[in-house]
Amino acid sequence: MAQGADGYQLFNPRAYLQNNYTSPRANFEREDSVVPWKLRCFAASFSTGEIRGATLLDIGSGPTFYQVISACDWFGSVIMSDYLEVNREELRRWLRGEPGAFDWSPFIKYVCGLEGKRDQWQTMQQRMRERIKEVYHCDITQLQPLQPRLLEPVDAITTTFCLESVCRDKEALQQALANITSLLRPGGSLLMVGALGESYYLAGEAKLPVVPLDEAYVREAVGNAGYNIRVFKTYNMPPELQTGVDDVSGVFYLQAQKL
Ligand SMILES: C[S@@+](CC[C@H](N)C(=O)[O-])C[C@H]1O[C@@H](n2cnc3c(N)ncnc32)[C@H](O)[C@@H]1O
Structure with a gap:
């Protein structure tokens, strides 16, 4: 098994999806399962109607779309990004609607259900495929993470489980946060x-190191990066969801505004 940051060369998107985005972690029959919790957090932020604009950028998307389902209602254009071509290809496969692509429909149905529109999930899925316009290479360790591409500062950024699983320590994480913040317009979310x-x-044969975080540190790092934190929520991982694919003890969700 490959260890350390080099382990990303062996990152297996399908194994990662299996570990984290199937039952028990993605059990839509159980409100206390972690994936429904994350989807409710995003849905609550977007339901205010305050987070909207022309472009939303998702950083370190991996092979997943759940993090932008709610966002697609509020942005004309959504850009996904990841360091690894295998992940970018997994995303494109779903965007093209290819057979064998991971099935995000239970996730989309759940989000639509939160708005009382479960029967409209196919419209939502179609809108996602229309609004997710690009899948870019990104490297959050670079001052300009999307280089050589240049993008006008975006209106909002989503990023899920990326910084702590890419950076070697807290100092590097603070720098990576500054790097991605440079892509966001002042006032953006x-x-x-x-x-x-x-x-x-x-993630398959890969064992990836993660910087262990706690709430106090995350609040400090995000504040240092020039944000006002509006929402901060935490989730404790129940024992039955500690399945041996990682040693996570909980999950945080935050919504912040760039000053
Ligand atoms: C734990 S996964 C998170 C995937 C997804 N966002 C999610 O919520 O499950 C971490 C992601 O960071 C990506 N990654 C690795 N090195 C990176 C880098 N230097 N810059 C940006 N992303 C990187 C990996 O390819 C992987 O997709």
Whole structure:
């Protein structure tokens, strides 16, 4: 098993999806399962109608779309991004509607259900495929994470489980947060989800190191990066969801505004 940051060369998108985005972590029959919790957090932020604009950028998307389902109602254009081509290809496969792509429909149905529109999930899925216009390469360790692409500062950024699982320590994480913040316009929103108390996770043959975070540190780092935190929520991982694919103890969700 490959360890350390180099383990990303062995990152297996399908294994990662299996570990984190199927039952028991994605059990839509159980409100206390972690994926429904994350979807409710995003839905609550967007339901205010305050987070909207031309472009939303998702950083370190991996092979997943759940983090932008609610966003697609509020932005004309959504851009996904990841460091690894295998993840970008997994995303494109779903965007093209290819057979064998991961099935995000239970996630979309759940989000639509939160708004009392479960029967309209196909319209929502179609809108996602129309509004998710690009899948870019990104490297959050670079001062300009999307280089060589240049983008006008975006209206909102989402990023889920990326910073702590890419950066080698808290200093590097603070720098990476500054790097992605440079892509956001002043007044724009950052919606971030991350692991608490985690030191590693598995994705097939890859074992990836994670910087263990706690709420106080996350609040400090986000404040230092020039944000006003509007919402901060935490979730304790129940024992039955501690399945051996990582050693996470909880998850945080935050909504912040760039000053
Ligand atoms: C734990 S996964 C998170 C995936 C997804 N956002 C989610 O919520 O499940 C971390 C992601 O960071 C990506 N990554 C690795 N190195 C990176 C880098 N230098 N810059 C940006 N993303 C990177 C990996 O390819 C992987 O998709």
